[in-house]
Amino acid sequence: MDIIxxxxxxxxxxxxxxxxxxxxxxxxxxSRLHPAGKLATLGSFSAIAALALFNLHQFSLAALLTxxxxxxxxxxxxxxxxxxxxxxxxxxxxxxxxPWTKGEKRR
Amino acid sequence: MDSxxxxxxxxxxxxxxxxxxxALRGPTVVDRMLGVNAIGSKTVVLLILIGLIFNRVDMFVDxxxxxxxxxxxxVLAASRYFHKRKGLYxxxx
Numbered sequence: 001m002d003i004i005x006x007x008x009x010x011x012x013x014x015x016x017x018x019x020x021x022x023x024x025x026x027x028x029x030x031s032r033l034h035p036a037g038k039l040a041t042l043g044s045f046s047a048i049a050a051l052a053l054f055n056l057h058q059f060s061l062a063a064l065l066t067x068x069x070x071x072x073x074x075x076x077x078x079x080x081x082x083x084x085x086x087x088x089x090x091x092x093x094x095x096x097x098x099p100w101t102k103g104e105k106r107r
Numbered sequence: 108m109d110s111x112x113x114x115x116x117x118x119x120x121x122x123x124x125x126x127x128x129x130a131l132r133g134p135t136v137v138d139r140m141l142g143v144n145a146i147g148s149k150t151v152v153l154l155i156l157i158g159l160i161f162n163r164v165d166m167f168v169d170x171x172x173x174x175x176x177x178x179x180x181x182v183l184a185a186s187r188y189f190h191k192r193k194g195l196y197x198x199x200x
Contacts, residue, residue, distance in 0.1 A: 002108060005108075006111060009111070009115055010115075012152070013115055013118060013119065013122075016119065016122050016149060016152075017122060019145065020122045020123075020125035020126060020145070021125065023125055023126050023129050023141065023142065023145055024125050024128065024129060029133075029134075029135055029137055029138050029141070032129070032138065032141060033141060036126075036141050036144065036145050040144075040145055040148040040149070041148070043152075044148055044149075044151060044152050047115075047152045048151075048152060048155060051155050051156065051159055051164075054108070054159065055159075055164055062165070065165075066164050066165045066168060069165070069168050069169075069172075070155065070164075070168055072172075073151070073155075073168060073171055073172050073175060076172065076175055076176075077148065077151065077175055080175065080176075080178075080179035081144075081148060081179075083179070083183075084144055084178075084179055084182040084183065084186075085144070087182060087183050087186040087187070088137050088140050088141060088144065088182065088186050090186060090190075091137055091140070091185075091186035091187075091189045091190060092135070092137040094190050095137075095189060095190075097135060097137065
């Protein structure tokens with residue numbers, strides 16, 4: 001049981017690392033959104049699923065309730081993170097930010 | 108198992124430096140919003156980790172849920188605010 005929890009947790013941290021490095025390295029705002037939006041969601045899913053799983057160790061009704069609440073949080077993050085990313089893109093497009101093309105300098 | 112949570116929490120806190128740097132340096136305002144959003148989603152996971160370390164998970168899950176909601180609403184409000192104002196462009200030129 002512990003191994004599964006550690007596996008999920010390290011997978012979550014790995015995705016978070018990818019997301020953070022991606023935020024720094026990508027040339028343009030729109031390309032930076034890819035890692036930020038996707039990897040943060042997936043990273044938080046696997047990390048929080050690991051913690052929910054760990055919570056079920058000493059199986060009691062209260063622990064089950066807390067785990068269900070944690071999984072509810074995962075569903076909430078799944079719903080809100082892409083929507084927030086979409087709102088940011090909408091603000092960028094509406095303000096007239098043109099996407100980066102290959103030849104341009106890093107923005 | 109507690110040390111695993113402690114070190115992963117510390118690593119997650121260290122990971123927050125990159126979006127913080129992006130929020131500070133980001134050329135446009137929307138970059139800054141991107142950094143804040145990334146930090147917010149990491150804080151949610153960090154909160155549950157801290158809850159596990161302190162063995163008070165049910166309290167910290169509620170805090171994490173509230174924090175996720177606030178993060179979402181803040182990003183929406185900020186992006187809605189920048190629809191109207193043209194302040195986005197001063198930094199670009």
